[in-house]
Amino acid sequence: MDTKIELQGVKKRFGQKVVLDGVDLKIGKGESVVIIGGSGSGKSVTIKSVLGIVRPDAGKIYVDGKETTHLHGRAREDVLKKFGMLFQGAALFDSLPVWENVAFGLIQGRGMGRRKAKDIAIAKLAKVGLGSEVANLSPSELSGGMQKRVGLARAIAADPEILFFDEPTTGLDPIMADVINDLIVSTVKDLGVTAVSITHDMVSARKISDRIAMLYKGKIIWQGPTKDIDASGNEYVDQFIHGRADGPIKMEVRG
Amino acid sequence: MNIFASVGRLFLLFLAEVGRLTRFTFSSITSIVRPPIYWRLLVQQIMRIGWFSLPVVGLTAFFTGGALALQIFIGGNRYGAEAIVPQIVVLGITRELGPVIAGLMVAGRVAAAIAAEIGTMRVTEQIDALTTLSTNPVKYLVVPRLIAAVITMPILVGIADAIGVFGGYIVATKSLNFNGAVYLKNTADFVTSHDVMSGLVKAAVFGFIIALMGCYSGFNSKGGAQGVGTATTNAVVSSSILILAANYLLTSILFTS
Ligand SMILES: Nc1ncnc2c1ncn2[C@@H]1O[C@H](COP(=O)(O)OP(=O)(O)OP(=O)(O)O)[C@@H](O)[C@H]1O
Numbered sequence: 001m002d003t004k005i006e007l008q009g010v011k012k013r014f015g016q017k018v019v020l021d022g023v024d025l026k027i028g029k030g031e032s033v034v035i036i037g038g039s040g041s042g043k044s045v046t047i048k049s050v051l052g053i054v055r056p057d058a059g060k061i062y063v064d065g066k067e068t069t070h071l072h073g074r075a076r077e078d079v080l081k082k083f084g085m086l087f088q089g090a091a092l093f094d095s096l097p098v099w100e101n102v103a104f105g106l107i108q109g110r111g112m113g114r115r116k117a118k119d120i121a122i123a124k125l126a127k128v129g130l131g132s133e134v135a136n137l138s139p140s141e142l143s144g145g146m147q148k149r150v151g152l153a154r155a156i157a158a159d160p161e162i163l164f165f166d167e168p169t170t171g172l173d174p175i176m177a178d179v180i181n182d183l184i185v186s187t188v189k190d191l192g193v194t195a196v197s198i199t200h201d202m203v204s205a206r207k208i209s210d211r212i213a214m215l216y217k218g219k220i221i222w223q224g225p226t227k228d229i230d231a232s233g234n235e236y237v238d239q240f241i242h243g244r245a246d247g248p249i250k251m252e253v254r255g
Numbered sequence: 256m257n258i259f260a261s262v263g264r265l266f267l268l269f270l271a272e273v274g275r276l277t278r279f280t281f282s283s284i285t286s287i288v289r290p291p292i293y294w295r296l297l298v299q300q301i302m303r304i305g306w307f308s309l310p311v312v313g314l315t316a317f318f319t320g321g322a323l324a325l326q327i328f329i330g331g332n333r334y335g336a337e338a339i340v341p342q343i344v345v346l347g348i349t350r351e352l353g354p355v356i357a358g359l360m361v362a363g364r365v366a367a368a369i370a371a372e373i374g375t376m377r378v379t380e381q382i383d384a385l386t387t388l389s390t391n392p393v394k395y396l397v398v399p400r401l402i403a404a405v406i407t408m409p410i411l412v413g414i415a416d417a418i419g420v421f422g423g424y425i426v427a428t429k430s431l432n433f434n435g436a437v438y439l440k441n442t443a444d445f446v447t448s449h450d451v452m453s454g455l456v457k458a459a460v461f462g463f464i465i466a467l468m469g470c471y472s473g474f475n476s477k478g479g480a481q482g483v484g485t486a487t488t489n490a491v492v493s494s495s496i497l498i499l500a501a502n503y504l505l506t507s508i509l510f511t512s
């Protein structure tokens with residue numbers, strides 16, 4: 001399998017706080033990888049480094065075999081055309097109606113006409129279970145779960161080669177979560193998209209991923225096929241997937 | 256403890272800030288000339304920055320013109336020179352008070368609004384989202400605001416000049432017993448195109464400062480609601496100070512030859 005994305009020894013710290021301490025990860029073309037890890041372990045920072053929103057302090061990042069670590073300006077924009085991203089907090093543009101949020105990449109990034117882009121936006125909204133009646137609403141009029149789905153529609157709108165989902169099912173009811181899981185699976189399987197998702201939801205992780213990687217203390221401490229997750233032989237992974245308070249991972253809780 | 260160390264540290268922080276602002280200014284200016292230009296956003300910003308500032312600017316200009324007429328009358332009275340009111344009012348308004356008052360009012364209104372909007376977009380990751388949608392945030396957010404402010408401020412100040420002179424006229428004719436026709440004739444005979452143009456040049460510079468500081472503070476806001484609040488305050492304070500400093504500089508360039 002060809003490698004689509006590769007991180008080599010990526011390091012990042014904010015002030016004194018080391019967040020990524022040498023992340024190595026390869027993601028194959030057409031593969032769906034889930035990154036798991038505790039809250040604040042740097043999962044979001046990891047995918048933001050690939051997008052260039054966060055500039056790594058050290059290490060290299062490759063997309064389609066080309067190094068993209070230090071790209072900016074036009075060159076960065078061109079690489080980003082391959083990506084669709086769902087932000088953890090949806091990050092919808094609150095000055096634009098829902099449909100323009102979804103169509104944004106088509107209109108601004110690709111210069112598509114507004115009418116055609118609106119039709120595509122409404123079709124993408126339908127894929128995430130939202131009717132055309134929300135198209136003209138403002139994002140602030142939607143519930144949290146609906147905003148998340150609009151964010152998802154925006155991520156898939158331009159049919160990118162690579163999709164990043166930061167907690168796609170958080171805040172959704174179990175049924176809608178499963179609809180989104182199916183959507184992610186079908187996007188990857190049918191369209192051959194490469195997907196990297198972050199999730200705390202192990203049901204979703206098992207369903208959408210070919211492979212799981214666990215981030216702990218700034219490094220990938222375990223990775224393997226999803227079917228092996230229960231027999232990882234790694235006590236950190238075991239503690240995490242079973243959600244136990246006791247174990248090698250010590251949460252920083254002060255009493 | 257060591258006072259020199261703390262002063263030194265503050266000075267370094269100040270230099271770093273100046274450096275960041277310079278870089279931001281530079282990248283904003285180079286983005287203006289590079290396509291695309293977002294016309295739809297430009298029109299929207301012209302409405303927001305220019306049109307909706309008209310009431311505030313008009314009212315302040317009116318009262319300033321009125322107060323100015325009164326002061327010159329009272330001051331002139333001491334030397335028996337109270338007839339000079341129309342000439343000094345038009346000079347003061349077009350050269351200094353029109354642009355400065357409009358600049359400060361728009362700074363309070365617009366720089367704050369820009370900083371709050373862009374700051375919120377920063378802390379809710381909307382600016383990162385723009386980037387991932389292959390849209391340059393500086394081009395999309397900063398350029399329309401900069402152009403709109405530089406275009407609309409001179410228009411606002413032109414209107415403020417007229418309203419300010421009118422405020423002086425009303426006070427002079429209604430309570431200081433000036434003859435209306437004579438007042439207007441003296442005003443028109445005295446004012447030169449250089450007086451008006453210098454004020455409009457100042458206005459364009461102030462517009463640039465207002466939009467730039469609003470955007471800069473917004474882009475650099477951190478944290479949540481509190482960070483956005485700080486950014487808003489910074490935008491108003493820094494743009495007001497820069498306007499007054501630039502005004503002095505421009506006065507000394509434009510009126511000493
Ligand atoms: N822009 C930033 N400035 C300073 N610190 C940051 C910044 N972004 C992230 N951090 C810090 O980096 C650490 C990792 O953040 P990150 O958002 O990647 O966590 P996460 O693994 O996604 O957690 P969660 O599951 O809660 O979303 C956190 O401690 C956070 O405070």
Ligand SMILES: [Mg+2]
Pocket residue numbers: 043044045088166
């Ligand atoms: Mg996160």
